[in-house]
Amino acid sequence: MEIRIERTKNPKTMPPENELGFGKVFTDHMLLVDWEEGKGWYDARIVPFGRIDLHPASTVLHYGAEIFEGLKVYRRADGGIQMFRPQENVKRMNNSAERMSLPQMDEKDMLELMTAFVKLEEKWVPKSFGTSLYLRPFMFGNDEALGVHAVKNATFMIIASPSGSYYKEGINPVGIMIENEDVRTVRGGTGYAKCGGNYAASTRAGERAAKKGYSQVLWLDGVHRKYVEEVGAMNVMFKISGEIITPMLTGSILPGITRKSCIEVLRKLGYTVTERLFSIDELVKALENGTLEEAWGCGTAAVVSPIGKLAYNGKEYVIGGGKIGDVTQKLYDTLTGIQWGKTADYFNWVYKL
Numbered sequence: 457m458e459i460r461i462e463r464t465k466n467p468k469t470m471p472p473e474n475e476l477g478f479g480k481v482f483t484d485h486m487l488l489v490d491w492e493e494g495k496g497w498y499d500a501r502i503v504p505f506g507r508i509d510l511h512p513a514s515t516v517l518h519y520g521a522e523i524f525e526g527l528k529v530y531r532r533a534d535g536g537i538q539m540f541r542p543q544e545n546v547k548r549m550n551n552s553a554e555r556m557s558l559p560q561m562d563e564k565d566m567l568e569l570m571t572a573f574v575k576l577e578e579k580w581v582p583k584s585f586g587t588s589l590y591l592r593p594f595m596f597g598n599d600e601a602l603g604v605h606a607v608k609n610a611t612f613m614i615i616a617s618p619s620g621s622y623y624k625e626g627i628n629p630v631g632i633m634i635e636n637e638d639v640r641t642v643r644g645g646t647g648y649a650k651c652g653g654n655y656a657a658s659t660r661a662g663e664r665a666a667k668k669g670y671s672q673v674l675w676l677d678g679v680h681r682k683y684v685e686e687v688g689a690m691n692v693m694f695k696i697s698g699e700i701i702t703p704m705l706t707g708s709i710l711p712g713i714t715r716k717s718c719i720e721v722l723r724k725l726g727y728t729v730t731e732r733l734f735s736i737d738e739l740v741k742a743l744e745n746g747t748l749e750e751a752w753g754c755g756t757a758a759v760v761s762p763i764g765k766l767a768y769n770g771k772e773y774v775i776g777g778g779k780i781g782d783v784t785q786k787l788y789d790t791l792t793g794i795q796w797g798k799t800a801d802y803f804n805w806v807y808k809l
């Protein structure tokens with residue numbers, strides 16, 4: 457795909473690396489590609505970062521046709537930059553597009569767009585361990601009419617935000633509330649797609665948990681309100697009597713790349729990892745009889761997030777003495793080691809730029 461580049465005349469400077477939060481500062485440029493039915497993708501361009509024009513009837517504003525991805529660019533000690541399994545994000549973006557009746561893009565083209573954009577913005581990849589340039593590819597339906605149908609026009613974009621270390625104050629286990637009112641999605645719905653609507657629908661539960669002093673909620677499935685699905689916007693894993701259990705991908709769970717990587721790392725370390733339906737009753741039993749040794753969420757932003765407390769039906773359970781467990785720590789060290797190029801890339805996951 458040919459990319460037209462219009463460079464900014466007012467380059468910005470990056471704030472000090474220890475002051476970078478998450479997703480608040482943006483780089484100098486953004487990438488856009490348009491799509492029209494019958495014509496395909498056209499006019500790939502990188503232009504100065506700024507506001508975009510939308511028609512008030514644009515599909516995304518009314519019917520929520522929006523999907524996104526999230527991945528990071530890491531700076532190695534030798535000064536080079538790299539991504540972590542970006543091919544997986546490209547595949548997932550197309551799976552999300554298929555679910556939401558948005559256009560798909562050739563995998564090689566999408567990866568090329570990401571690469572070209574990152575190369576232009578290379579100076580925005582911070583240097584300290586834990587910091588990264590967060591990439592946000594996204595796509596939305598952009599018909600300028602109110603009729604409801606599969607879109608005939610769409611826009612693909614990439615923006616990027618230099619981000620600080622998720623664990624600036626060290627890894628502190630979080631408190632989680634088990635949610636038994638709202639559900640995130642249902643089988644047959646959009647749970648496996650990374651779409652904005654899933655987030656809009658799950659914010660309320662998160663807010664309610666926050667009011668009670670918990671960081672996030674543990675989601676149960678939408679049909680039986682029985683099987684554990686995810687924690688906040690992360691996948692979830694439990695270590696019970698030495699075995700690692702994670703909810704199987706039933707269609708209502710987002711297939712996380714960190715989840716997949718954790719499973720591969722754990723198996724290589726010799727752990728038994730079981731992907732299956734895992735009920736809240738089983739979880740409560742393991743909490744009560746002390747066999748639940750560790751629990752953690754996993755996703756690109758945090759890598760892993762240990763769960764120190766779980767609240768259910770007015771009762772609060774402490775996990776692992778409220779401290780990060782050995783397996784959670786090992787996963788964190790292994791994955792961040794590979795991502796920031798500190799340890800060998802055993803699995804061939806790194807994509808150097």
Ligand SMILES: *Cc1c(COP(=O)(O)O)cnc(C)c1O
Pocket residue numbers: 526650686688689690691710711712713714715754755756757
């Ligand atoms: C993005 C996301 C995840 C984590 O996926 P990663 O590829 O590991 O970042 C998990 N759950 C939800 C709902 C998500 O949107």
